[in-house]
Amino acid sequence: MSKAGLVLLDCWVSPFCMRVKIALNEKGLQYEARPEDLFGGKSDLLLNSNPIYKKVPVFLHDGKPLCESSIIVAYIDETWSSPPLLPSCSYARAQARFWADYIDKKVVFDACGNIWRSKGEVPVEAKTEFIEILKQLEGALGDKEYFNGDTFGFVDIVAIPLTCWFFALEKIGGFSVAAECPKFSSWMKRCLQRESVAKVMPDPEKVYEFVLMFRKMQGID
Amino acid sequence: MADEVVLLDFWASMFGIRVRIALAEKGIKYEYREEDLRNKSSLLLQMNPVHKKIPVLIHNDKPICESNVQVQYIDEVWHDTAPLLPSDPYQKANARLWADFVDKKTKGEEQARAKKEFMESLKLLEGELGDKAYFGGENLGYMDIALVSYYCWFHVYEKFGDFSIEAECPKLIAWAKRCMQKENVANSVPDQQKVYEFALHLKKIFGIE
DSSP, X not given: OOGGGEEEXXXXXXXXXXXXHHHHHHTTOOOEEEEOBTTTBOOHHHHHHOTTTOOSOEEEETTEEEESHHHHHHHHHHHSOSSOSSOXXXXXXXXXXXXXXXXXXXXXXXXXXHHHTOXXXXXXXXXXXXXXXXXXXXXXXXXXXBTTBSSOOHHHHHHGGGGGGHHHHHHHHTOOHHHHOHHHHHHHHHHHTSHHHHTTSOOHHHHHHHHHHHHHHTTOO | XXXXXXXXXXXXXXXXXXHHHHHHHTTOOOEEEEOOTTSOOHHHHHHOTTTOOSOEEEETTEEEESHHHHHHHHHHHTTTSSOSSOSSXXXXXXXXXXXXXXXXXXXXXXXXXXXXXXXXXXXXXXXXXXXXSBTTBSSOOHHHHHHHHHHHHHHHHHXXXXXXXXXXXXXXXXXXXXXHTSHHHHXXXXXXXXXXXXXXXXXXXXXXX
């Protein structure tokens, strides 16, 4: 597959874009990542490829656009079957999709947003809710190496990119994920040892700087 | 082993409607159990401890939660009849994208500002439908199921918002009526008037006027 066939409209700090890059890396696929300037002006290609949401990531496969990170990862898994990112059993697949949906609904906007978007001191409830959600995920992980079981898979890909924002959340909120959720923290470290993940995830310090800058822009700091 | 399928549901829930349509399309026999949402059964709480919500699909004692996950599960397990998702990965991704759009954009929100956004979303959906009989093409598919489940609530939005969806999006309403002519859909969807009365009742309880 030539590099020109796979293009990702990207932003370095977006966990949603990271999901797609990790999936492509897991499949051993070459692709071109084109950075979008989300503040300066989105490209025509982005606006035309994703007219509904006008957001990154957009994945172009031989020019055909796909949007929404979880949907893109599922597409990549279905188009390039090896190694499989989802289990073969229908029930296990349903469980994986459930947890991916939970992560998007609960972790992304509610829990993370309530912390990094707070003006002044982060309310205790926001921190408590965040930790409770991580504990819920720890329950889903159980004694498995990965959410997917023995092998790294779909839910791991959906979840791991969000964790590069955790350092920023910990600094802003004054708490520690490792102290409160050691199992989750171990899973994070395990994923970060994978090359497909390590070469995509930005330095959490850089993400923290970005969040601070973004907060200033939004008048939160 | 014979399949045992139970659906924990609430008659007016758009999410429950989706699962009912999917099960009907596949010709699956199941036990429907109505939940009292003010007094949830211990089975519901046990089967969906994370969200504690309906619908919950229980297949041979194993629970599956979240309507779009349930519909995909039904499609994969009973794959021999009435495919709901296209087999082509790109078309499948497209169907999932639009079903996800329906959930993101057509939540029951506040009135006036939401009305404009709501109509814009419906117009986008009309665009996606184009000249096809259904979003799925010749036959009812995943995306049709995701959206038609909201149809019985359109009447509520129209009354509360004092506008006519048919006037602005005639193609979409034509599509909805086409779906409603299918027995599997008509049997799964509650009466619009009943839903409206229920919504009025909710308004009274929550003191919104």
